[in-house]
Amino acid sequence: MRSGGFWGFIIGALLVGIAFVALGKNEYYYFAAYVILQSLIMAVAWNILGGFTGYVNFGAAGFFAVAAYTTIALNKYLQGLGLQPPMLVYIAAGAVVCGLIGLGTGYLTLRLRGVYFAIATLALAVVFQTLANNWDYVGGAKGSYILTPAPPPFFSSYIKYLFFVMLLMSLFAIIVSRYIVHSKFGRGLAAVRDDEVAAECMGVPTLRLKLISTTVMGVLMGMAGAPYPFYVTYVDPQSAFSLGIAVNAIAMPMIGGTAYWYGPVIGAILLGTAQEVISVTISSELNVFLVGVVLVSFVILAPSGLVGLVNDLRARVKSRA
Amino acid sequence: MPERILDVKSLTKRFGGFVALNAVDFHLDEGERLGLIGPNGSGKTTMINCISGSLFCDQGVITFKGADVTRLAAHRRTRRGIVRSFQIPRPFRSMTVLQNLLIPMEYAASHSGGTTEAEAREILDLVGFRNRANANSGRLTQVDMRKLELARALAAKPQLLISDEAMAGLSSSEVDEILDILFKLNARGVAVIMIEHIMRAVFRFSERVIVLDAGRKIAEGTPAEIVKDPEVEKAYLGV
C-alpha cells in the first residue's frame, strides 16, 4: 500500500473511531469492537516475530496476562497511595514489563532452534500462570476485582473510552508493523526467516535482530493486555491466560497472511468478527472449536493465508492474460 | 610485496570423538588465488565454516588483516571482509534476485560506504543476470542459483571470498562461466579460496594449492607441484 493510501487509511480509521464514539448508542458494539481490536494488536504483534522473523510464539497469552496482572498489581499499589493514574501509566508499565520478558525469553532461547523457542514460550506462559495462581496480592486463583473509574471528558461511558484507547493502540501497532516491513530491519528479519545461516554469513546480526523482534512483540502485546482488567473488571488466571488468546494470536496472522503487515489485520477483523457473531448466535464453545479447525485448515491448505491466495490468483490471471 | 591477508595457525576442530581438522596451518596473501582440494570428508567444508565463523574452532588462531578473529561472530567477520558462498545455494527464497543482494549490501558492505542500486545492477551484469533482477530467487535453475550465490557474496564487498564447490554438477561451459566470474573478481583485488573437485578449474585458477586429507594438510604448492606429489596421489587413490 503506498504511503498516501496508508496514511489516508489511518486518518480515516481515526475519524471513523471518533464518530463512533460520539454517535454510537448501543454499548454492546463497543465491547465487541474492543475485543476485536485487542486481538488485532495481539495478531500484529505476534506476526512481527512469527511471520516476519519466522519464530513461533505459543505463549501469547502469557505476555497478555502478565500485562493485565501488572495493571492489577500497580493499580492496587497506587490506590493504596491514593493515586488514580491515567491509562497511559498502565500501558507503559505493561509495555515495559512484557518487553523485558520478551527480551529475556529471547536471550535464553534464541540461540537455539526455533522449535525450542516455541516450546520455551509455552513453558513461560505456564510458569507465569502458576505464579499468578499463587500470588495472593493479586488474588491468586480466586482472582481480583478492579473498580471502573469515571470516564474522562468527551466520553459518555467508560467502555467508549476503552474502545478509543484500543483503537489508538491498534493504529500504533499497525504503523510500527508497516514501518518494520519496509525498513532495513524488516529486510534483515526476512533474511533470518528465509535462511538464518545464510543471513548470518551475509553480515546480518541475527541474534540481535531476533532479540529486537521479540522485544517489540513483547511491548505491543503488553500494551494490548494492560487495559484488560478495566475492561472485564474481574480477572483470574484461568481467563487471563486463556488458550483462546494464544490460538487467536497465531490463527489470525496465519489466516490473513504472515508475510505482510496487513495480513494479521485482515485475519483479525475477519476472524474476530466471525467469532463475535458465532459466540452470540450459536455458542462460545463452537466458536472456539471453529478457530482451531480454521487454523489447521489454513495451515494445511493455504499456508500463505488469504493474502497469499489473492496474490496467487492475481499471478495466475496475469499469466493467462 | 603482497600483504598477508589471512593467517591460520593450528586450526583444530572436533565433533565429539571425531577430529575433523587437525592442527592445520596455512596463509593467504592479498589478492591471491588459492585452491583447496582433498577427498570427501577431508575437512574442507569444516575449514571454511571455521574461517567464516559458522563454527568456532576448538584450538588455533585465525588472523585476518592483522586482527584476531578466532572468536568473532560470523556476521562480524563478513563485515570485515571474509565472505563465503555455500556449496548448496541458500537463496532468500521469499525475495527477488535483487532483494537478495540488498541484504549483504545493507548489512555487510555498509561500513565501507555501502553499495548503491547501480552497483548492485553492475554485480548482476557481472554474473550475467542483467534482466533477471526481479526474478523470484526460489525458482532459478541450478547454475543460476550458483551465480546468485556468488553475486550475493560480491554484494558484501569481500576482501576474501571463499567459494565452496560453486561448480559441482555443472556442465563444462557452465564451469567456464563461473570461473570467468571468479577471475573478474580477483582482478579487482579480491583474494579467493576455491574449494573444488573439478581439477581443471582448480589448476587453471589457482596460483597455489593446498591439499587436505583426513583433517590434515598433506601438501602445498603450485598446481604443477601438487600434481606430481606422491602424498596427494595416495590420498586420492588410496594406494
Added chain:
Amino acid sequence: MIIDPGLFLNAVVSGLLLGGFYIAVALGLSIAFGQLDIVNIAHPAFVIVGSYFAYYLGAHYGFDPVLTGILLTPVFFVAGILVYRVYYVSFERTGQESLSGLAFFFGLMFIIEVTLIMIYGVDYRLVPAPYIGMNWKLGLVDFPLRMAIPFVVSMVMTIGIYFYLSKTFIGRAILAVSQDRQALQLMGADPVRIKQIAFGLAIATASVAGALLIIIGPVEPSINREYIGRAFAMVVLGGMGSITGTVIAGFILGIAESFVQTFAGPSWAPAVSFSILLLTLAVRPSGILGRQS
C-alpha cells in the same frame, strides 16, 4: 529444619512411581520429537483422548482401563499414521516444517481439547477400578496401587519399546532414519514409510499412557497442557534421540514434582516441569544423554 523421615521417604517413593508413569506419557514424544524431529505438541492431547476412551469403556461397560489402553493401541496406531501423512504431505515434503508444522500441531491440540470439552464438559472424570483405592504399606512407605500399577505397566511398555527399537529391523530403521535418511534409503528402506510407522507407534503409546493417567487421578480436557511441559521437559532434559535419557529425566522430574508437592504445595506443581525445561534449554540444551547436533 527437621524433616519427618516418613514424609521424606514417601516423597521419594511417590516421586519414583510418578516419574515412572510420566515416562509412559513422554515415550511417544521421545519417538516423535526426539527421533523424528516432529514437534508434536498435540501428543498429550492424544493421551487425554486415551484417558477418555478408558473412562467411557470403564464407566459404561466395566472395562478395566489397562485393558482398554492396550486394546485400543491399533486404533491409535492408525490415527498416528493418518496424522503423519497429513503432516508429511503438507509440510515435510515442502520444507515448511518450522512455522506451519508447529501451528498445525498447535491447532490439532486445540481441536482435540475443545472437542472433548464439547462432548464431556469440563468436569473431572474418573474410571472405576477395583485397585484404585487400595494401598500397600511397607514399613514407613505407602505404595498406593493407583500409582504402582501404572508404574509397572509403564515400565513394561518402555522396556518393550526399547527392545523393539534396538532389536527389530523396523525399530533400528526408525533409529537410523533420524540420523541419516540417505543411508537408510540406500539400504532399501523407505524413510517415509519408516517415519509413518514410528509416528503411529508414538501415538499408540498414548492409548496406554492415557489409560494409566486416568487410573492415577481424575481427568479433564485441559490437563493436556500440563503434560506438554512434562513431556517436553523429559525429552529435552533426557536428550534428543535417547529413550534412556527420557527415562532418567522422567524419574528426575517425578521426584522433583513430588518434593515440591509435599513441601511447597500442589499449586506449584505445574511450574516444576516447565521450569526444568526452561533451565535445560538455557544451560544445556543437548540434555543429559543427547546427541551432539
